[in-house]
Structure formats: structure tokens, C-alpha cells
Amino acid sequence: MNDILEHAGPAPKPHGDLVRLTGVHKYYGGGLSAVHALDGINLQVGMAEMVAICGPAGSGKTTLLNLIGMLEYANEGSVVIANLLIARLPDQARADLRNEMMGFVFQAFTLIPVLTARENVLLPLMLRGRLEHKELQAAHARADELLGQLGLATHANTYPPRLDASQSQRVAIARALLAKPRLVLADEPTSRLDSACIRLVMDLFTQQQHEYGTAFIVSTRDQRQLSRVTRTLQLHDGRLHAVLADAGREPFRVKL
Numbered sequence: 001m002n003d004i005l006e007h008a009g010p011a012p013k014p015h016g017d018l019v020r021l022t023g024v025h026k027y028y029g030g031g032l033s034a035v036h037a038l039d040g041i042n043l044q045v046g047m048a049e050m051v052a053i054c055g056p057a058g059s060g061k062t063t064l065l066n067l068i069g070m071l072e073y074a075n076e077g078s079v080v081i082a083n084l085l086i087a088r089l090p091d092q093a094r095a096d097l098r099n100e101m102m103g104f105v106f107q108a109f110t111l112i113p114v115l116t117a118r119e120n121v122l123l124p125l126m127l128r129g130r131l132e133h134k135e136l137q138a139a140h141a142r143a144d145e146l147l148g149q150l151g152l153a154t155h156a157n158t159y160p161p162r163l164d165a166s167q168s169q170r171v172a173i174a175r176a177l178l179a180k181p182r183l184v185l186a187d188e189p190t191s192r193l194d195s196a197c198i199r200l201v202m203d204l205f206t207q208q209q210h211e212y213g214t215a216f217i218v219s220t221r222d223q224r225q226l227s228r229v230t231r232t233l234q235l236h237d238g239r240l241h242a243v244l245a246d247a248g249r250e251p252f253r254v255k256l
């Protein structure tokens with residue numbers, strides 16, 4: 001088993017691209033009812049970046065995250081993740097890559113109702129196979145630490161049906177971060193949170209970015225998140241067409 005919980009050293013130097021999309025198009029359906037969900041996307045994201053994708057409902061944010069997460073595939077153009085051309089990878093290799101380097105926060109939270117909050121957070125590591133006793137202890141400690149940082153210390157043993165939407169969303173965020181992924185894809189991860197909880201989440205994202213070099217691609221319609229990001233991109237009708245803001249800490253360049 002990968003010692004992903006052990007490598008808490010200094011953040012890797014930001015170099016190379018984690019994500020490179022070139023001329024990407026995505027269509028749903030065909031004929032007169034076809035939807036051109038992504039229309040010629042060019043995007044590069046490097047390690048330790050925090051990129052916000054803003055845009056109105058239906059602009060293509062979820063589709064873009066799903067393509068980067070290899071949950072859907074482009075009709076045209078290339079998607080390169082960690083220097084691997086995704087279209088050429090066998091299914092198992094895609095699944096392994098996804099498992100080993102990515103954390104997801106889905107809009108629907110997707111918590112398992114018969115597992116406690118802590119067990120839900122631990123799930124990504126459990127699915128990787130049998131853990132040694134020491135690894136299991138470290139994973140438990142990290143799960144509890146993440147839950148604590150997100151204001152859920154007293155809910156570790158609570159089952160999802162007894163959690164409200166804000167608490168469920170924070171459990172889903174802790175789950176995405178547990179294995180110290182290289183890249184977190186988060187689809188409107190603070191949509192159910194109040195300002196205080198948004199601050200907790202953004203503090204945690206920033207900490208993970210600095211400690212582990214984690215890159216974040218976050219779709220949002222909430223301006224309150226944007227002060228922490230390294231780049232803000234606007235998606236409109238499937239086109240990435242403007243950089244809205246720059247927090248002044250931008251270590252990478254974007255080519256739209």
C-alpha cells in the first residue's frame with residue numbers, strides 16, 4: 001500500500017503541469033438537441049495551484065471537472081493528467097491514477113448512510129486494500145484531525161442521515177483530503193456552508209496546498225471563496241474566456 005499518509009514533508013516545488021487540456025470539446029446528445037457543453041477549452045494547472053472556475057448554471061463547470069477527473073471523456077482535443085494522455089490509458093490505469101492522485105468533492109456529497117462520518121472519511125483509503133495497523137492508526141488520526149479542522153469533532157461517530165447539509169458537505173470535503181491527493185476537484189464545495197464554515201474550508205485548503213503541494217480546481221458561484229485562489233477563470237457557454245482576478249500570488253501562467 002502506498003504510504004500516502006507518511007509523506008508529510010515539505011510541499012513539492014511547483015513545476016510541470018498536473019493538468020493540461022488542449023482544444024477540448026464535449027458534446028451531449030446529437031442532432032438538433034445536441035449540447036456543446038465544452039467548446040475549445042485550453043487549460044493548464046500546476047502543482048499547488050488553487051484555481052476557481054466560475055460561471056452560471058449550465059456553463060459547463062461540472063463537465064469540465066468530470067473530464068479532468070476522467071469520469072467523462074472529451075469528444076475532441078486532448079486531456080493530459082500527470083503527463084499521461086488520458087485517451088490512451090486503459091480503464092484500469094485511469095482508475096488507478098484517479099485513486100492515487102485525486103480527491104473529489106461532488107455536489108451530491110455521496111456519503112454512505114450506513115457508515116459513520118469518520119468511516120466515510122476513511123473510505124478512500126479502505127478501498128485501496130488492507131491497511132497495516134500503524135497505517136490504520138495514522139489514517140484514523142488524520143480523519144479525526146480533518147473533521148476537527150472542519151468543526152465536526154463531535155460528529156465523527158454520527159451517521160449521515162443525522163447530519164445536516166452543511167455537516168455532510170464538510171464530511172465530503174474531509175474525505176476528499178484524507179489521502180493527501182495531488183489534485184482535488186471540488187464541485188461547488190461550499191454551496192451549503194455559512195461564511196464561518198467557508199473560512200474553515202478555505203483555511204484547510206490553503207494549509208493542504210502549502211503543506212503537501214495539493215492543487216485545487218474548485219467550481220463556484222460564491223465570490224467569498226475567491227480571495228484565496230491563485231487564479232479565477234470564467235466559464236460561459238462552455239468557453240473559458242476571462243481571468244477575473246489574481247490574488248497576487250500566482251505562481252503559474254494560464255493559456256486560454
Ligand SMILES: Nc1ncnc2c1ncn2[C@@H]1O[C@H](COP(=O)(O)OP(=O)(O)OP(=O)(O)O)[C@@H](O)[C@H]1O
Binds near residue numbers: 037055057060064
Ligand atoms: N449527461 C448529460 N446529458 C445531456 N446534457 C448534459 C449532461 N450533463 C450536462 N449537460 C448539459 O451540458 C451543459 C453544461 O452542464 P454542466 O452541468 O457541466 O454545467 P454547470 O456549470 O456545472 O451547471 P450547474 O452549476 O447547474 O451545475 C448544460 O447545458 C447541461 O444541461
